[in-house]
Amino acid sequence: MEPDGNSQLKGQVTTEWVDGAQLRQPAQQGGAEARGNARDHGLSVPNGCNKVVDRAWAGNLTCVPRTIWKGALSFGLVNIPVGLYPATSDKSIHFNQFEEGTSDRIRYKKVNERTGEEVPQERIARGFDLGGGEYVVLSDEELEAAEPKKSRQVEISDFVEQADIDPVYFRSSYYLAPEGAGADKAYALLRQAMADSGRVAIATLVMRNKEYLVAIRPEDEVLALHTMYFSDEVRSPGRDITLPDTEDVTDRELSMAQLLIESMESDWDPARYHDTHREKVETLIEEKRSGHEIVLQAEPEAPAKVVDLMEALNASIAAAARPAGKSTKSKTAAKRSPARRAAPATKKPAKKAAKQPARPKTVARRKAS
Numbered sequence: 321m322e323p324d325g326n327s328q329l330k331g332q333v334t335t336e337w338v339d340g341a342q343l344r345q346p347a348q349q350g351g352a353e354a355r356g357n358a359r360d361h362g363l364s365v366p367n368g369c370n371k372v373v374d375r376a377w378a379g380n381l382t383c384v385p386r387t388i389w390k391g392a393l394s395f396g397l398v399n400i401p402v403g404l405y406p407a408t409s410d411k412s413i414h415f416n417q418f419e420e421g422t423s424d425r426i427r428y429k430k431v432n433e434r435t436g437e438e439v440p441q442e443r444i445a446r447g448f449d450l451g452g453g454e455y456v457v458l459s460d461e462e463l464e465a466a467e468p469k470k471s472r473q474v475e476i477s478d479f480v481e482q483a484d485i486d487p488v489y490f491r492s493s494y495y496l497a498p499e500g501a502g503a504d505k506a507y508a509l510l511r512q513a514m515a516d517s518g519r520v521a522i523a524t525l526v527m528r529n530k531e532y533l534v535a536i537r538p539e540d541e542v543l544a545l546h547t548m549y550f551s552d553e554v555r556s557p558g559r560d561i562t563l564p565d566t567e568d569v570t571d572r573e574l575s576m577a578q579l580l581i582e583s584m585e586s587d588w589d590p591a592r593y594h595d596t597h598r599e600k601v602e603t604l605i606e607e608k609r610s611g612h613e614i615v616l617q618a619e620p621e622a623p624a625k626v627v628d629l630m631e632a633l634n635a636s637i638a639a640a641a642r643p644a645g646k647s648t649k650s651k652t653a654a655k656r657s658p659a660r661r662a663a664p665a666t667k668k669p670a671k672k673a674a675k676q677p678a679r680p681k682t683v684a685r686r687k688a689s
Contacts, residue, residue, distance in 0.1 A: 389527050390499060391472035393536075393543075395510055401503045402474070404527075407493040407544065413601050468531040474545075476536070479519040485535060489548045496536065496543040507543070514538040576633040583640040 387403035417426035429438045446463070447455035474496075498507035514521065514536075521536040525547075533548045557563065608614055 387499075388494075389525075391474060393496065393507075393510070394473045394475045394523075395506075395521075398506055398510075399473075400506045400510065401499040402496045402507070402543075403499045404545065405495045405497060407495050411595065411598060413598060413605075467529045468526045470529075471526045474523045474525050474534065474536075476521045476523045478522040479514070479517070480522055481518070482520045482535075482537060485520070486554075488554055490535070491547040491549060494545045494547075496545050511538045511543050514543075573629060573633070576630065576637070580633055580637050580640065583637055 385405045387405055389404040391402065391404075392399040393402045418424060419426065430441075430444065431438050445457050445459060447457040449455055498504050515538040520538075523534050523536060525532045525534050525545075533550055535546045535548055537544045537546065604614065
């Protein structure tokens with residue numbers, strides 16, 4: 321399925337996708353879905369539709385997570401057999417492309433840009449762009465020689481304070497689970513020991529011919545594994561971005577901003593937040609699938625107004641009425657750093673709050689063609 325050019329509707333692609341065949345749906349169910357897709361598309365084509373989405377977009381499919389990697393977690397002289405499971409599921413809506421007014425799929429071919437002729441996969445080599453029209457062409461054999469040594473070990477090298485890791489280093493999240501009855505006790509021991517110490521493990525992992533730096537963090541019942549960026553992959557904001565000088569901020573402005581923050585405090589509840597864009601697209605798809613006419617109305621953009629900072633802060637504080645049921649916190653509690661989820665009660669507060677990494681903002685990694 322090829323994504324279209326609309327970046328707002330296009331999901332982030334990683335090398336860790338699980339295709340539809342892995343959902344293990346019965347053949348009869350898959351056939352019914354295919355017939356349903358064809359029938360629904362028949363309703364859409366006369367209306368000028370040029371994109372069709374699979375029926376799975378509604379998010380009603382339930383599938384048991386499958387291991388994407390199996391190996392051993394190496395902890396000193398102890399090896400714990402583990403499996404790696406995805407911690408998140410992609411809910412992005414993925415479209416196929418069609419020629420407008422037809423049910424003809426759009427396909428992509430790899431062609432020679434000089435001759436325009438299609439090139440078979442076995443005739444394609446990879447080249448690194450040096451600039452100025454110069455390339456270093458490498459064969460598959462040469463690239464294989466540079467691949468990391470295949471390993472089924474997650475080798476822990478250090479235990480560090482989680483608060484010392486900037487969340488910008490995190491990439492994708494997974495769960496590590498014991499594989500086999502013999503691994504349960506060692507797995508539980510390591511998870512509990514890490515929780516009591518308030519430390520996270522730093523290790524390396526080789527998966528799909530790529531080496532990853534990973535952090536392993538204890539949660540209530542499981543060990544979470546986060547792939548990380550290496551230090552040379554993280555940009556320095558002071559070097560790459562022009563930042564304002566905070567010396568121009570007055571004490572009164574700072575006090576008003578802190579008051580606004582306190583008026584908007586709440587407990588973290590991820591269920592309160594929704595992908596409203598995806599919900600609107602799902603509604604649009606369902607309406608068109610049912611044969612309803614879609615009326616497009618562009619919302620007028622309000623002109624940007626330059627307002628006085630203090631005036632804006634005062635207005636924001638006045639408008640920040642707390643919804644019913646929202647918990648309140650004292651100013652003193654607000655200034656405390658949140659304790660680690662798994663840290664013991666006697667642990668000193670962390671110097672800075674450790675944020676659990678959000679859904680992976682992974683950038684598509686594509687092999688050069």
